[in-house]
Amino acid sequence: MTGQNYQAILERIHRDITPWRTAGRVADYIPELATVRADHFGMAIVTVDGQVYRTGDADVRFSIQSISKLFACTLAFQLLGDALWKRVGREPSGTAFNSLVQLEFEAGKPRNPFINAGALVVTDVLCRRFVQAETALVNFVRRLSGVPDIDYDLRVAQSELAHAERNRAMAHFMASFGNLEMPADAVIDAYCRQCAISMSCVELARAALFLANGGVSPANGERVLDASSTKRLSALMLTCGTYDAAGDFVYRVGLPAKSGVGGGIVAVLPGEFAVCVWSPGLDATGNSLAGIQALETLTSITERSIF
Amino acid sequence: MTGQNYQAILERIHRDITPWRTAGRVADYIPELATVRADHFGMAIVTVDGQVYRTGDADVRFSIQSISKLFACTLAFQLLGDALWKRVGREPSGTAFNSLVQLEFEAGKPRNPFINAGALVVTDVLCRRFVQAETALVNFVRRLSGVPDIDYDLRVAQSELAHAERNRAMAHFMASFGNLEMPADAVIDAYCRQCAISMSCVELARAALFLANGGVSPANGERVLDASSTKRLSALMLTCGTYDAAGDFVYRVGLPAKSGVGGGIVAVLPGEFAVCVWSPGLDATGNSLAGIQALETLTSITERSIF
């Protein structure tokens, strides 16, 4: 697959995606997200040898939301290694991303780091290590993407904080099982800020590229994770990265990926590229409807997936 | 049944209960409760015509814990009437007293006012109506029992507050469904204080006597509830008053009752008496082990229950 082909494929996807762009429903669980126009569409591929291909709104920043869980988990995994899995599992949840039922049945240990409960444990790890967990995370994604002005959107963060009752419930619930080390309020505060980070498709694809490159960030040569840990994190994205639709996503797209309710999905093909697509309309499972369609088209046309 | 008989029966129960007194396990979910000696036993019967029968530690105060839910529910029912049932159900829960699973499946509406979640909604109602809900409740039980120095134990309240993560989880969870009107922290604060009220068997039996007397408190002639509402509250105690063991309790004892993890159980025989028993050792369902045994003996000997 040559570079010219990727550019042509992105343009074809952009053209063909039109009917899907308005079929989904923009997230409205916090007011700030609901203000985003539904018909945005952007997509970017960054290859491990540094080529960048883009189409549509690929340089427009959006709220990365749960995609931040991927970077937070990477940081916590750097810090703790496999000890992280004592506090959070590595299994698909089989339930909605914000369910408390699983926590009650499994003694406060979240099923994986990509559902909300698991991400709160990850943030708890970061809060314990860093004075300001959200700043540490922002610096991390700045380094990974090579873009120094990435930041979180304060209005989005405040909107998150004002609508965080369910996440607060989870944090206190895990605390009741002894699976939270820092005060719930502090963890929720950092969590809401990290969800509010704004990035573009190109920036996100760059930031995730270490996963396609054996754990080394091509942007600055930094080794983020060793090769084995990188594969394991990709495995985790594959089985748990797209909420309760991971099975369907793997079936249709066949790439490790992480999605967010801001409408972004970042995915990687090991050894080849990272890709990010953005379209704010969501399907019933909370994943970008046009985004999944675009990625399915990408792996169908190129006949390239991990299988 | 004459008064002399009640006195003789209480003394016989006191004598026969010895092997049961140390069979249970004193609650230790908060440190302050765990300091209570296991072998206390007290029991008091107060009849609607004003006779008081007592045995053992019937005048020793203990932490009433969830028995406070009965008085709080009465106050809220006074305020809202049947409108209360829009926010909390009237069905046995079928699950543990502090489960969040039911809340998730039923959109944040607790099954009944005698499980923790339901009691938090009741406290929310009181917090909205009174500047200090716990003070209003303390005044209410002082009036009902005719004992002006009843109060909550500050050390117990502080111990509750320091171990309230699961209740905080419930409060925020219900708030996420829109079923909490006041801030979760304020509701938790009042809830922990009301659980920490200290009363003796005699005082509790007096305070509950309006339920056996058609809604009128014999202590001061105050009409607490109308006759129909009184029956309905008794019905609710019967099906929901002893956590997830209500069926077993009704089967064995046959009286409307409310228990607490401090080891107290208050029960009523309509038209006849209120009875309160206290023994700190609990069974696996969180009810006083010797307490249930004592009440079963009472209704077996007297052949008096509601059936």
Added chain:
Amino acid sequence: MTGQNYQAILERIHRDITPWRTAGRVADYIPELATVRADHFGMAIVTVDGQVYRTGDADVRFSIQSISKLFACTLAFQLLGDALWKRVGREPSGTAFNSLVQLEFEAGKPRNPFINAGALVVTDVLCRRFVQAETALVNFVRRLSGVPDIDYDLRVAQSELAHAERNRAMAHFMASFGNLEMPADAVIDAYCRQCAISMSCVELARAALFLANGGVSPANGERVLDASSTKRLSALMLTCGTYDAAGDFVYRVGLPAKSGVGGGIVAVLPGEFAVCVWSPGLDATGNSLAGIQALETLTSITERSIF
């Protein structure tokens, strides 16, 4: 309360119930039940001293369905006594009458004998003891009611058998936990036949009268259960007799009762009477909508309930 009053009250209820008679929905889970006209209404009171009061279709036979669980449980309780509770619980289920979830979480032991799973265990007990469990049960209700031609409706039984997949699932599920002694097919066969018994309001009230009379059937002087067991069975009806609406039913009506999806409800006031009401339209919980309303009116007017 004199006899004339009961007659007058029944007639008043009959008159006032009109708007409720067509508000419910006739059961259609088996075709034979769906053929019953929705606007039937009958009600009968039989007192412990032998007086019979009736109104409307009180002598028309209908499919007693789950009311048969009351008589089957009585028979099994006669046979096994408290040993019965090793195989079936005495707690409200907190879930729908035909749920398998509870069975999975609680190792195949049904919550109580009045939900389908529990009734299947009861029928298993009868199948082990009697060559034809359904015949033994028919003979039992004939004796209790003093009506020798009571029988099950073969067409209804066949319709039940043809639509018994969910009950079969339960039976095999309990068998997998070792909680079924006879072959599942045999138990299902007997269960479907007993559900198909046809009786009228007057016959059902007569048959249940032993529960209001300390365990002795006034019809023939037969002691069905001892006094203590009779109270305990009434307690069980109270907490578990009306599916997942027991709390609401006790709150509104305040009598031990057992309902069936044929639209019948039988209830007792200990020491006084048994009452049976029939109206085929059901509410969302599977209980007769007009039937509950009629019973609530009865206990409101007479100011007589167990509370």
Added chain:
Amino acid sequence: MTGQNYQAILERIHRDITPWRTAGRVADYIPELATVRADHFGMAIVTVDGQVYRTGDADVRFSIQSISKLFACTLAFQLLGDALWKRVGREPSGTAFNSLVQLEFEAGKPRNPFINAGALVVTDVLCRRFVQAETALVNFVRRLSGVPDIDYDLRVAQSELAHAERNRAMAHFMASFGNLEMPADAVIDAYCRQCAISMSCVELARAALFLANGGVSPANGERVLDASSTKRLSALMLTCGTYDAAGDFVYRVGLPAKSGVGGGIVAVLPGEFAVCVWSPGLDATGNSLAGIQALETLTSITERSIF
């Protein structure tokens, strides 16, 4: 990776696996399986270009159990294509392989074809199409592996049939939701026979090799599935193939795989090889304990996985 290397790696794995071989627990849910010696260990790799590498008991036949679900699903997918997913999902279950809870919450549609409930739906599809579903399946695996004397073990099949209460419960439960077209007894019969098929590691690796070869069986050149469907089936194995431990398996091993309680696991590396390992001792999730360890060692040494 050259052929010699695979042989050397298998021998190294065989040598190093010794401490793991007796750490697991042989399945005993049916008596026939419990008779197998715990310390068997066999492993075979068959490459897409026809090379076969083997070690230990690689030619000893064992009961393939749930690995049969992979071949049954392939056959049903051939017959119905994506229409199959109307009746069975493609998501990890998040619960035990034989849970009925998920079925109740999701209207009788199993989460995926590799848990028991889903496999029963798949068998129902085969029963509807073939006079003898188990014979059709046996013929299919004979063709795929090129070994004409593969068959099911009648004693194991009879043992399965005698202990199939839970599977019967599932079949009737799905029938109650309309998700079974053939009689439950017929489906259970065929299901138990297909689980009882006996094959060796070499035979299983050969039979699964089409999955590593774009859908074409190298044994006979038969196109089993088109390339896209082959990838999709591999995706499904990855997320759902190892019961409720799929996330952990993907994390550790990183290959699409299907396991059975007989102790076998078959896995594929697309474009390269199929591998089968057998060791009867199971871990708590029902997967071969030494088998997973062996596969993890394989992908660690070779640094070859799908990630």
